[in-house]
Amino acid sequence: AQSVTQLGSHVSVSEGALVLLRCNYSSSVPPYLFWYVQYPNQGLQLLLKYTSAATLVKGINGFEAEFKKSETSFHLTKPSAHMSDAAEYFCAVSVKGGSEKLVFGKGTKLTVNP
Amino acid sequence: DADVTQTPRNRITKTGKRIMLECSQTKGHDRMYWYRQDPGLGLQLIYYSFDVKDINKGEISDGYSVSRQAQAKFSLSLESAIPNQTALYFCATSDLRGRGNTEAFFGQGTRLTVV
Numbered sequence: 001a002q003s004v005t006q007l008g009s010h011v012s013v014s015e016g017a018l019v020l021l022r023c024n025y026s027s028s029v030p031p032y033l034f035w036y037v038q039y040p041n042q043g044l045q046l047l048l049k050y051t052s053a054a055t056l057v058k059g060i061n062g063f064e065a066e067f068k069k070s071e072t073s074f075h076l077t078k079p080s081a082h083m084s085d086a087a088e089y090f091c092a093v094s095v096k097g098g099s100e101k102l103v104f105g106k107g108t109k110l111t112v113n114p
Numbered sequence: 115d116a117d118v119t120q121t122p123r124n125r126i127t128k129t130g131k132r133i134m135l136e137c138s139q140t141k142g143h144d145r146m147y148w149y150r151q152d153p154g155l156g157l158q159l160i161y162y163s164f165d166v167k168d169i170n171k172g173e174i175s176d177g178y179s180v181s182r183q184a185q186a187k188f189s190l191s192l193e194s195a196i197p198n199q200t201a202l203y204f205c206a207t208s209d210l211r212g213r214g215n216t217e218a219f220f221g222q223g224t225r226l227t228v229v
Contacts, residue, residue: 009154034217043118043204043220044157090156101147101172102218106156 002027002093006105014113019063019078021108023091026072033074034092034102035065044090050074061085086112117141120205120221127195127228135190135224137205145209146188147218148172148180151202160203163188195228202226 007022025031032051036044048059055067061084065076074091091105118139127133137146144165149157159172161180169180177199179191192199202225206218 036220041223043222044206044218045220046217049217101159101162102157103159104149104157106154 002095002103004091004093004103004105006091006108008108010109012111013081015083016080019081021076021089023074024072025093027093027095029095032094035076036090038088081112083112086110118205118207118219118221120224124225129196129228131195133192133195135203137188137221139186139207141207141219143207143209147206148190149204197228200228
């Protein structure tokens with residue numbers, strides 16, 4: 001069965017600094033990988049997804065993630081944090097040809113300091 | 115209007131009461147899901163449905179039941195609510211044709227408190 005581990009339940013950065021949120025996955029078959037963002041009092045919104053077309057995936061709001069099979073990782077980055085990036089971020093995995101339900105990590109809460 | 119609508123948005127209920135959370139969608143998706151979110155635990159799948167006649171248990175289905183009344187409607191019931199069911203509940207949909215590589219679309223959530 002597939003699983004996701006997000007390293008760090010809380011990450012704090014200064015405005016303008018690099019954002020790095022870590023995600024490692026476990027899957028016996030090639031996975032689909034997703035990053036979702038949850039702003040306060042809202043549902044989850046897709047940031048980006050990996051579907052095997054390209055290992056470097058660009059998403060909304062300047063975020064990107066790189067799929068590294070050898071490291072089983074899919075870390076989320078943004079070169080320069082903005083105050084509006086403060087939110088909780090979830091990594092998720094699903095598999096091709098399976099039940100296709102998403103398995104989520106526990107989430108990382110990002111704080112951006114002025 | 116939102117593509118995935120959950121009602122109510124907030125609910126306080128007493129232990130032992132039956133409560134239903136409703137979800138409707140206008141995206142035309144076949145697949146619908148109910149998730150529960152607890153702080154520090156991420157989202158856990160309660161039930162999912164691939165069409166009106168196909169309903170499946172998720173990771174944490176005990177104490178919950180669902181009904182897929184139509185392609186666009188998927189309701190979650192707590193037959194006898196207990197305090198540890200206090201959580202944020204999300205409904206989501208996805209497209210059958212995506213075969214796993216399409217995103218799930220989430221409702222705004224229902225915050226349920228059982229006292």
